[in-house]
Amino acid sequence: MTDATIAAVHDREAAAASRRHFFSRTIIYALLTIFAVIYLAPLLILVFNSFREQPEIAQNGLIAFPRSFQLKAWAEAWSTYCIGGTCEGMRRNFLNSLWMAVPATMLSTLLGAMNGYVLSKWRFKGSEVLFTLMLLGVFMPGQIALMPWAFLLGKVGLTNSTYGLILIHVVQGISFTTLFCRNYYVSIPDDLIKAARIDGAGFWRIFRRIILPLSPPILIVTVIWQFTGIWNEYLFGVVFTSGREQPITAALVALTASGTNVRAYDVMSAAVLIGALPPLLVYFLGGKYFVRGLTQGAIK
Amino acid sequence: MSSLTIRNLRKSFGAVEVLKGINIEARTGEFIALVGPSGCGKSTLLAMIAGLESVSEGEIRIGDRLVNSVAPKDRDIAMVFQSYALYPTMTVRENITFGMESRGVPKPQRDEAVKRVAALLQIEPLLKRKPGQLSGGQRQRVAMGRALVRDPKLFLFDEPLSNLDAKLRVDMRTEIKKLHHRVGKTTVYVTHDQVEAMTLASRIAVMHQGQVQQFDEPQVVYDRPANMFVAGFMGSPAMNFIPATLTTDAEGKPAVSFKATGGTAVLTLQDGISPGAAGRDVILGVRPEHIFRYSHELKASKKSIARVDAPVEMVEPTGAETIGLMRFGELEVTGRFDPDEAPRMGETITLGIDMSHACLFDPVTRNLI
16 A cells, blocks of 8 residues: 555656656757758758759759759769869869878878877977977967978979978968877886897887787777868868869869859859868768877777 | 896986885795885886886896896796786787797697696686786786796896785785796796795895895895894884883893883893993893793793783784784784783783884884894
8 A cells, every 4th residue: 555655646746857858859850950951051052952953953943852863963073074274074183182282191100100100208308399399280370380381392393283282281271180190009018128128129120010900999080180170171272273283172162253144052052062061071981089099098 | 056146236216216226136946025015116216126217326247147228028037917917918828928929939839838827827727818807816826827938147126016916916926936836937926915925935025115124034134134124024013112211120130121000111122232332222122922821831931021011901812813912002013922821901911022123223213123
């Protein structure tokens, strides 16, 4: 009898709690949905417009539900659309970006790993000062370096060339890659290095056989960070290259500026999406490693 | 022949001097334990022998060779780390062969060496595993395997057992001792555990504040500690220190007197000891196991037994023995008793102190008299 009473009271309280819970959850998810829509809307509009026909866009406006379907815009954006006098589409610029971002990412990551290795495991007099100075690069806006780069690229004859951009991105990226790798390597116990030194391994063998095999989590982080940053970079691309040599971000601007007649919103949308695909792809493939790599130490 | 000679070795980090003139010599095949509290410089000393820390002053010789500025890999040493320092991405086999691989030893020879060491340490079933898949004791074995496979002139151990649980630690201690007997290599072993030092070493160097306090065989260090630091550090429970004054007993023999509960106690010293003029202040050092419940049989069986009455304040049975805390005036004195004759709480016990094992220290210099 008593038991039943107690149970009933508890049931009532439990029911109230579960109602409150349901109510608050509903509000939370409603808010989340609203913000998700706000964030996704631009992407959604782009995707829609890249498949809509130009006359329909002109008629119903840029922001509208698609009533027509075509794949032509993508093909045109990729290979035939005219930008600034040449009619080769985005393909060349896309390849420029790829040819710039892949080597620059690899080189800056490798250099960052080596810097991090030295600054964490082979400290020397002044290495902390050096590291602090390198960190300044993280906070330095790119435009500060515009003039010096212009001077330097001119001197070595790398203006209007993808190689020039590779050089810029490698140097500009070293601060970040060094920071990532150094902070990760600090958590590798020094005893490992000592043991390896007694075992007869030198600087490079320790790097290759002990440090690098422990590095994938942080290398994935660095590669994603660098690739996305370099691919999306715009300032250096637009300043130091022109026409056929431009990376895709710079070419997109030329595309919007080259409107002689009617603006081809369908092609532009497709072109923008082409330009956004690689970083998105990298994110979808490696995103989960990104968070994991940033939060996890070297030795579990 | 000595296989390790350390002379006037000094080490400073900036203005801080952590080693202040170390002298140690290890004969071939000897097992030297460096023991001391944390911060005494023992690990730094070991790192300097290994070549991982530079030498500020003095010299280190391995065999006949001065190695002050020789790289670690060229010193012909092997080291076992406290953290084991196994390479986490390599299998046990790769961990063991990494040193040989670095030195360019051909593969057949490497395989042969791994087989020998794996059999010696009984780790054959583990060879394909990664360190992360091993238990603490297994990692310990692999770390020793990595050292053993080298067949070096000198083995260095840096607190290798301190990461193991109590039972495993005792097992591995025995195993290290057996291994040393079988392999017979000169070994330097750093530990903060005085029991490890006592059980393993052929000689112990007790270190404190960057200096070797005493370097001698375990039993000598235990029985005749060079100073009060060594006396207090070696042995558990620690030696009792009783401030006392030199005097003579009723028969005119040298004795010490101190204030005990209910009057002055006069303890006749062992025959043949004359530590100085009467009236001199000394510190009487008595180990807990040299304090007994007084009886006539005891008096008859030991040469110099002195009697003291003391109230019992606390009793701690451990099974094998019972620790009793007795009050001597203002001091608390620890005794280890056979459970059969253990004191009871509140009792005033008559103690027999075996003065043949007592030590006297100078209260100023704190050195053994």
